Amino acid sequence: MQKLLVTRNAEMMKRLHTYLQRRGIPVTVSEHGNQLELWLTQSSYSALAKDLINEFKADPDAAEAELESAPAATQPAKVSASMTQQLLQQAGLVTIIFAALVSLIFALLNTQLATAVFDSLRISDTFTDLPWNQPWRFLTPVLLHFSLLHFLFNVFWWWYLGGRFERFYGSTYLLIALVFCGVFSNVMQFMVSGPYFGGLSGVVYGLFGLAVVVSWQRPRHPLFLPMGLIAFMLVWLLLGYTDLLWVSVANTAHSAGLIAGLVLGVALRYIEYFRKKKQIS
Template identity: 50%
Template sequence: MIKLHSSRDSQEILALQTMLRRAGMPVTVTERGNLLELWLVQASYEAAARELIREFRTNPPTEQEPQAPLATLGGAALWHVLARQAGIFTFVLFVLVLIVAAAQWFVAPEFTLSQLIFSPHGGHTLEASQPWRWITPILLHFSATHLIFNLFWWWYLGGRLELVYGSKVLIFVTLVTALASNYAQWYVSGPLFGGLSGVVYGLLGFAMIVAWQRPRHPLALPPALLVFMIGWLVLGYTDLLWVNVANEAHSVGLISGILLGFVWRAKKPAMR
């Protein structure tokens, strides 16, 4: 790998990484002491990558410029704003969840549910011949509040992870945490459940560990967000909430994400 740039400014590194990835260049970020380092994976892109960085540093984006409200932006401008916050897999799963919600609520509710729940026969019978069911409950949502809550956190947490480590890492974390959280919820309560929140808590756990004691890391999360998310998880085990909560999916999703975070730090110490 070739080191392109180093900085203590996590926002600058994240902006450079995002810009280069949009240009199709394979880059990653590592941490060394108080420095974040931007690395190019394939040497053949070096000349083009350095030219893009030179242009970026010559004409950096002006943070002081007022941002138009999202409601006033045209389609292209709105997409440009959103694209800076996430990668392609974040967007694809976001849209897929919306499509499933439309089918589940308005087009073919019974058929959609029967094809995507963990076990079509009820009870505790695994359908080994239909392994997609072990993942697809993350696409199901049972209220608008449920859907909006999960999609917001998916975009915020999944988008950050994908911009920092790439689509393959986000896909892997999503699949592992989906399998773990779905299995736990099915084992405890049966097949009639759904939602992306087990994965969301998995992403939260992964980010917590990867960025632990690294306040400048691009995945570092505000303490208030951590308090809110953990508090919501704890409240789910009480009678204080007015909605049904998939407690086992949340807890096991968080634990599986934490474990993946520890594995990432142990196996990839130079790629934090």
């Protein structure tokens, strides 16, 4: 992520954001206090983005008119990109690598190696002992998925929430969120049900809770979630505690992951607050 512009002029920012997107530049707008920030999500577009911004600032009307009159074939619009390119643009390196790893494990769980893979990745071999001598097991259950629907649901939300989070906050923060939410949700689920569980749902709900907190009352924040989506995730969480679903759900992992994400979200907002306060002083 690279910050390109800061302004209080909402109308100008809206026009510039639209102009750059129509030029095929991957940008997003965030809100901090009474200021709007324009961010570039892919550094490879940096030089072109700066040139276009300067061109737009010199004469916004002329820049927009030139765009309207340009032949459609000469505009590097996103719509001409392949579906794969568009998907990759929505994620960072950690998001992509971890999604690939989860996919690989799911494929292996549907082969003759399934038992060996499960035994090596589950949190513990007993119902009482945490794996202090094999600490990676605190996290590895997030790689396990036992049905196609379970796998697709979690990978989709990991890509959607994790990708947006990584693009805005960076890979390090996503790794911290992954480990913290994953370990906490796994340990809580183990305490309730023993070692026979798996899934990325605790991390997904952690990222969901984190996104809600950091974007609360900040509708232009890149992680802002519409109320309908928030309602869906919460209703799905509550349905897990009923007998209405056709699958077994690791409810404790979902709830624990959500709590962990809310805590991280509060911590991140404090970090942002103190950084901003330091910059002002």
